[in-house]
Amino acid sequence: xxxxxxxxxxxxGITAPGIRKLISIAKxxxxxxxxxxxxxxxxxxxxxxxxSTLHIEEMKLKGGAEFEWSCSGTPVDCVKIACDxxxxxxxxxxxxxxxxxxxxxxxxxxxxxxxxxxxAAIEGIPSIGFSLCDLxxxxxxxAAEDFIEKIILQALKNKIQKSWVLNVNIPKLKKSKIKGxxxxxxxxxxxxxxxxxxxxxxxxxxxWLTGKFVNLDQGEDTDEWALENGYISxxxxxxxxxxxxxxxxxxxxxx
Amino acid sequence: xxxxxxxxxxxxGITAPGIRKLISIAKxxxxxxxxxxxxxxxxxxxxxxxxSTLHIEEMKLKGGAEFEWSCSGTPVDCVKIACDxxxxxxxxxxxxxxxxxxxxxxxxxxxxxxxxxxxAAIEGIPSIGFSLCDLxxxxxxxAAEDFIEKIILQALKNKIQKSWVLNVNIPKLKKSKIKGxxxxxxxxxxxxxxxxxxxxxxxxxxxWLTGKFVNLDQGEDTDEWALENGYISxxxxxxxxxxxxxxxxxxxxxx
Numbered sequence: 001x002x003x004x005x006x007x008x009x010x011x012x013g014i015t016a017p018g019i020r021k022l023i024s025i026a027k028x029x030x031x032x033x034x035x036x037x038x039x040x041x042x043x044x045x046x047x048x049x050x051x052s053t054l055h056i057e058e059m060k061l062k063g064g065a066e067f068e069w070s071c072s073g074t075p076v077d078c079v080k081i082a083c084d085x086x087x088x089x090x091x092x093x094x095x096x097x098x099x100x101x102x103x104x105x106x107x108x109x110x111x112x113x114x115x116x117x118x119x120a121a122i123e124g125i126p127s128i129g130f131s132l133c134d135l136x137x138x139x140x141x142x143a144a145e146d147f148i149e150k151i152i153l154q155a156l157k158n159k160i161q162k163s164w165v166l167n168v169n170i171p172k173l174k175k176s177k178i179k180g181x182x183x184x185x186x187x188x189x190x191x192x193x194x195x196x197x198x199x200x201x202x203x204x205x206x207x208w209l210t211g212k213f214v215n216l217d218q219g220e221d222t223d224e225w226a227l228e229n230g231y232i233s234x235x236x237x238x239x240x241x242x243x244x245x246x247x248x249x250x251x252x253x254x255x
Numbered sequence: 256x257x258x259x260x261x262x263x264x265x266x267x268g269i270t271a272p273g274i275r276k277l278i279s280i281a282k283x284x285x286x287x288x289x290x291x292x293x294x295x296x297x298x299x300x301x302x303x304x305x306x307s308t309l310h311i312e313e314m315k316l317k318g319g320a321e322f323e324w325s326c327s328g329t330p331v332d333c334v335k336i337a338c339d340x341x342x343x344x345x346x347x348x349x350x351x352x353x354x355x356x357x358x359x360x361x362x363x364x365x366x367x368x369x370x371x372x373x374x375a376a377i378e379g380i381p382s383i384g385f386s387l388c389d390l391x392x393x394x395x396x397x398a399a400e401d402f403i404e405k406i407i408l409q410a411l412k413n414k415i416q417k418s419w420v421l422n423v424n425i426p427k428l429k430k431s432k433i434k435g436x437x438x439x440x441x442x443x444x445x446x447x448x449x450x451x452x453x454x455x456x457x458x459x460x461x462x463w464l465t466g467k468f469v470n471l472d473q474g475e476d477t478d479e480w481a482l483e484n485g486y487i488s489x490x491x492x493x494x495x496x497x498x499x500x501x502x503x504x505x506x507x508x509x510x
Contacts, residue, residue: 046300054462084448109301122445141498154508181510185497188291190377192341207309234502241363242440246491253409255436
C-alpha cells in the first residue's frame with residue numbers, strides 16, 4: 001500500500017524544535033513534505049500575503065524530511081503555496097506544529113499553527129494541529145511523541161473527513177502523568193488586555209500587548225478542563241463560522 | 256436616554272472612504288469612537304501584534320467623529336487597544352467597515368474587517384461587519400447607506416446579544432435594484448490558488464498570490480445566493496470554532 005502523503009507546517013518557523021519533532025514522527029508514518037515559514041509567525045491568525053510577494057526555498061536539514069521548503073509568508077500562505085506549487089499530489093493529511101505554547105480555547109483563533117490547519121481543511125486536506133502547553137523554545141516534546149503518533153494513526157485509520165480539523169493540546173506533564181486523550185469542545189475564554197505603555201527615546205508613548213487569560217467556562221467537557229486535569233484535549237474545529245442557532249432569532253428582527 | 260456608544264473600526268485604514276461613510280452613519284445614531292489602522296490591513300485575519308510594539312495617535316478628520324485614533328497594528332489590535340486604553344466605557348456596539356470588497360462565505364476567515372468584529376464579540380461587545388462587493392477605492396457607498404443605518408438600528412432595538420457578530424455584505428447595485436435583506440448561512444466556498452511566478456532582477460523566482468473564487472454550495476439559504484440574487488446578506492458569525500457535530504463520531508475512534 002502506498003504510504004500516505006503528509007504535509008507538515010507550523011507557525012514557529014521551519015527550524016523550531018517543535019516542528020523538527022513533528023517531522024520525525026511523520027517520517028515513521030508517511031511520505032513527508034514540509035512547507036513552513038522561514039521565520040516565527042506566531043499569532044498571525046488566518047493572515048495571507050496579498051500586498052507583497054513570497055519567496056520559497058528548498059532546504060536540507062539534518063534528520064529532516066526528504067522534501068522541505070521554507071516560505072517567506074504566513075502559515076496560511078505556506079499551505080496555499082504547498083498545494084499550488086510544491087506537493088506532487090493532493091496530500092492525505094496536514095499536520096501543523098508542534099506549537100510552542102497552548103492553542104486551547106480562544107487561542108485557536110489567533111494561532112498561526114491552527115490557521116494553517118484550518119486552511120488545509122478549506123483545501124480539502126484533513127488536518128491536525130498539535131500544541132504543547134509550554135512556551136519555552138527548549139520545551140520537552142518527548143513526552144508527547146507517542147500520543148501524537150497514535151492520534152495521527154487513528155485519524156488515518158478512521159479515514160478522517162476531508163473538511164475536518166483537530167485541535168490537539170498537550171499538557172506540560174511527564175509522559176507518566178498524562179491521563180489520556182479527551183474529545184472536548186472549545187472552552188469559552190478570553191484574554192483581558194493589559195497594554196503596557198513605555199516611552200521611546202524621543203518621548204513618545206508606545207505599547208506592548210500583554211494580557212491575562214480568563215476562563216469563563218465551568219464546563220467539564222471543555223479543552224481547558226481536560227488540560228487542567230491532566231488530559232490531552234482534542235477539539236474538532238471547522239471553518240463554517242455561521243452561528244446557526246442565531247438564524248431563527250435574527251429572522252424575527254423583521255428586516 | 257443616553258446615546259449608545261459605538262466603536263468604529265475597519266481594515267482598509269482610517270482614511271478609507273468606506274470607514275468615513277460608516278462614521279457618518281454612526282454619528283446619526285450614537286456617540287462615536289473610531290480606532291482604526293493607520294494603513295491598509297486587508298487579509299490580516301485575526302493576526303495580533305505580539306513581537307513588536309504599537310503606536311496610537313489621536314486624529315481630527317474633516318466631518319469625522321469627535322474621537323478618532325489611528326493605530327499602527329492590525330484590526331484586532333485596534334479593538335484590543337480601544338477597549339483597554341481609549342474607550343470611556345464598555346461600548347454598546349462595534350461596527351467594522353465598510354469594507355472595500357466582499358467578505359461573504361469563506362472570505363470571512365481572511366478578513367481583517369470581520370476579525371475586528373469577531374474580536375469585539377470576544378470582548379463582549381456585539382458587533383456588525385459591513386462590506387460592499389466592490390473592491391474599488393472609489394466604490395459608491397451611498398446606495399448602502401439607508402440599509403446600513405436600518406441594520407444598526409434593528410440591532411440596537413432588538414438588544415443584540417453581547418457575543419453576537421453579524422457579517423453583512425452588500426451587492427454592487429443601485430439602491431433601487433437591491434431587493435432587501437436576507438438572513439443567511441455562510442456558503443461553502445474556497446479560493447483555488449494560482450500563484451503567479453516572476454523573476455526578480457537577480458534572477459530569483461518570487462510569487463504573487465492570486466486565485467479564483469469557487470462556490471461549492473448550491474444552497475439557496477447562503478450569502479452567495481443572496482448576493483447573486485440582489486439581496487444584502489446577513490450571516491450571524493461566532494467565535495466558537497468547535498465542530499460540535501463531529502464530537503460523537505470522534506469519540507468512537509477510541510483514543
